Amino acid sequence: MPASFSEETVSVAGIDVHYYRGGDGPPLLTLHGGGGNPGWLMAHEALAAHYTVYAPSHPGFGITPRPEWIARPSDMAVFYLWMLQEMDLDQVHLMGHSFGGWLAADIATTCPQVVNRLVLVDAVGVKPERSEILDVFILTPEQIRANAFYNKPEQIPEWERLYGGEPTPEATERAEDALEMMIRLCWKPYMHDLRLPALLPRVTSPALVVWGREDAIVPLECGEIYRQGLPRSQLHVIEECGHSPQIEKPNAFADVVLSFLGQA
Amino acid sequence: MQVYYFTELPYHEYDDEDGKKYPSLRLTFPNTYFDQHKAVGLFHRYLDEYQYCEEMGFDGLMINEHHNTPSCMNATMNLTGAILARNTRNAKILLLGNVLPIWDNPIRLAEEIAMLDTISNGRIISGFVRGTGVESVSTNTNPVHNRERFEEAHDLIIKTWTTPGPFRWEGKHYNFRVVNPWMKPIQEPHPPIWVPGTASPETAQWAARHGYTYVAFLTPINMTKELFRIYREAADEAGQTVTENNFGYLICCYVADNEAKAQEEAKHFIWRMGETTRGPREYFAPPGYRSRTASQMAARRRTSESKPLGQQNIEELQANYHVVAGTPDTVLKKLKYLKDEINMGHLIFYGQESRMSHDATMRSIELFGKEVMPAIREW
Numbered sequence: 001m002p003a004s005f006s007e008e009t010v011s012v013a014g015i016d017v018h019y020y021r022g023g024d025g026p027p028l029l030t031l032h033g034g035g036g037n038p039g040w041l042m043a044h045e046a047l048a049a050h051y052t053v054y055a056p057s058h059p060g061f062g063i064t065p066r067p068e069w070i071a072r073p074s075d076m077a078v079f080y081l082w083m084l085q086e087m088d089l090d091q092v093h094l095m096g097h098s099f100g101g102w103l104a105a106d107i108a109t110t111c112p113q114v115v116n117r118l119v120l121v122d123a124v125g126v127k128p129e130r131s132e133i134l135d136v137f138i139l140t141p142e143q144i145r146a147n148a149f150y151n152k153p154e155q156i157p158e159w160e161r162l163y164g165g166e167p168t169p170e171a172t173e174r175a176e177d178a179l180e181m182m183i184r185l186c187w188k189p190y191m192h193d194l195r196l197p198a199l200l201p202r203v204t205s206p207a208l209v210v211w212g213r214e215d216a217i218v219p220l221e222c223g224e225i226y227r228q229g230l231p232r233s234q235l236h237v238i239e240e241c242g243h244s245p246q247i248e249k250p251n252a253f254a255d256v257v258l259s260f261l262g263q264a
Numbered sequence: 265m266q267v268y269y270f271t272e273l274p275y276h277e278y279d280d281e282d283g284k285k286y287p288s289l290r291l292t293f294p295n296t297y298f299d300q301h302k303a304v305g306l307f308h309r310y311l312d313e314y315q316y317c318e319e320m321g322f323d324g325l326m327i328n329e330h331h332n333t334p335s336c337m338n339a340t341m342n343l344t345g346a347i348l349a350r351n352t353r354n355a356k357i358l359l360l361g362n363v364l365p366i367w368d369n370p371i372r373l374a375e376e377i378a379m380l381d382t383i384s385n386g387r388i389i390s391g392f393v394r395g396t397g398v399e400s401v402s403t404n405t406n407p408v409h410n411r412e413r414f415e416e417a418h419d420l421i422i423k424t425w426t427t428p429g430p431f432r433w434e435g436k437h438y439n440f441r442v443v444n445p446w447m448k449p450i451q452e453p454h455p456p457i458w459v460p461g462t463a464s465p466e467t468a469q470w471a472a473r474h475g476y477t478y479v480a481f482l483t484p485i486n487m488t489k490e491l492f493r494i495y496r497e498a499a500d501e502a503g504q505t506v507t508e509n510n511f512g513y514l515i516c517c518y519v520a521d522n523e524a525k526a527q528e529e530a531k532h533f534i535w536r537m538g539e540t541t542r543g544p545r546e547y548f549a550p551p552g553y554r555s556r557t558a559s560q561m562a563a564r565r566r567t568s569e570s571k572p573l574g575q576q577n578i579e580e581l582q583a584n585y586h587v588v589a590g591t592p593d594t595v596l597k598k599l600k601y602l603k604d605e606i607n608m609g610h611l612i613f614y615g616q617e618s619r620m621s622h623d624a625t626m627r628s629i630e631l632f633g634k635e636v637m638p639a640i641r642e643w
Binding site: 137138139140176179180183184187188 | 291292401404406407408544545546547550551552
């Protein structure tokens with residue numbers, strides 16, 4: 001993969017936020033899930049052909065420090081609005097996966113005017129009625145990994161780079177920090193905010209909800225709730241895919257997103 | 265040295281093969297394996313054993329609390345404390361301890377403990393603990409805030425006991441408009457506070473700064489010495505005087521008429537060391553529950569002996585002084601060695617576990633009271 005991205009920081013609310021940046025064009029902010037920032041992905045590369053992609057590490061994840069006042073996801077949503085302000089970014093395409101999808105939805109409901117188009121990918125944040133979001137806080141890392149992916153490692157193009165080999169002590173510590181931060185933010189109520197469904201109608205921009213059909217962590221029902229709540233939204237289900245379509249099916253995923261953003 | 269009797273009020277009435285089907289006996293082991301009709305008899309025999317300890321001259325009776333586990337039926341320790349407060353006359357009642365972080369209303373705890381102190385006419389020792397991760401998860405309390413909540417709840421309870429009401433409390437985790445409970449403890453300024461520890465140096469330091477008695481729970485001797493050293497250093501810095509009364513040590517103990525019987529009964533402690541502590545780290549110490557230093561200390565605890573506690577056989581458990589068993593003479597010798605090594609002022613005699621019968625438990629209590637206790641009194 002070409003070194004088509006750079007790593008930068010921006011000062012927000014007194015802390016330096018680390019982010020990957022690549023590509024050129026209108027801004028696209030992508031927010032990672034609870035496992036931490038996976039780095040520059042194939043999917044980012046595909047989007048970077050048309051957009052300036054920003055992939056930050058959330059406060060408390062990776063090398064971005066944790067401000068004491070961030071105690072819940074909505075605090076982090078406000079933090080990201082502040083970051084957009086600091087970076088002078090407006091009318092961004094906003095995309096988020098899993099926990100990052102919750103943040104994206106929270107940002108969009110809090111300040112709809114900053115969002116050009118919204119993409120939610122296997123996002124938590126809303127409470128399913130017929131099923132449950134898997135409680136990853138009492139599962140071992142191995143159990144979480146087993147539930148996260150539907151396809152076998154050899155079918156996942158970036159598996160080796162992302163998950164192959166023994167993690168370094170530093171990577172282990174980062175993973176521990178990420179989980180601790182998730183527990184800090186999402187312990188109770190678990191991975192949802194009862195306000196969110198009521199606020200979704202505020203989002204006036206077009207929205208795409210992408211879901212892996214076989215997501216064993218966040219049930220597809222949550223995708224349907226987002227689809228129903230967001231006035232101008234569509235739901236696209238990727239077949240034979242688990243919780244992380246951008247990693248399990250990067251090409252199919254990028255095609256769907258680019259098509260939605262008007263680049264097909 | 266003073267001696268306190270302890271049992272976890274275990275419920276070991278399910279089939280062991282059933283227990284092994286689950287990742288842990290804690291948190292998620294289905295409560296369909298609990299038969300409350302069997303628990304009736306168990307509660308009463310355990311309470312009888314506590315009362316007998318008072319007759320045999322034990323200085324105190326220790327109770328504790330856990331949730332979602334057959335290893336401990338004390339789901340609400342202050343209830344058991346209330347029974348002992350009424351049914352005993354002289355022994356101290358050692359609550360070790362109330363799990364501060366898991367409750368949203370520390371004022372209620374302050375009231376309950378004050379009631380116990382009053383009903384018992386000043387016999388309460390009020391231990392405070394952080395609980396294991398299982399206690400956090402089962403009560404759905406965020407484990408990341410465990411230590412902060414422990415410290416704030418402690419500060420609030422102490423203020424409730426020592427500051428005339430009404431006053432207001434606006435903290436980070438607790439907020440109360442009017443703190444003014446009618447019930448206050450009879451001991452002035454408040455009951456003695458004890459704190460147990462297994463690994464976290466922060467707990468030893470915190471207890472030291474407050475001058476509280478610190479009790480090491482089943483820690484290897486070398487680690488106990490280190491935790492006591494950490495305590496002494498922190499106490500020095502805080503200007504607190506330290507005597508042997510600042511230290512306690514908990515040990516599983518069985519006293520019998522002969523060595524063979526002692527060895528047979530001591531095997532009941534194995535269930536507690538291994539099977540009841542089995543389970544994923546996510547149950548016992550979720551991320552954020554312990555500091556990095558404490559996690560490193562806990563890892564060293566696991567490696568400081570040739571095997572982790574849960575994998576040691578009964579011989580190894582005895583060689584490492586987690587279990588002491590034998591005739592009164594043998595037990596005295598071993599306890600003297602422990603006393604010389606770590607010089608604690610308080611010994612917790614963990615005297616019953618698993619399926620140890622009522623008769624066997626009573627005999628051990630009797631022998632300890634009549635033949636071991638008199639010598640210990642002189643230490």
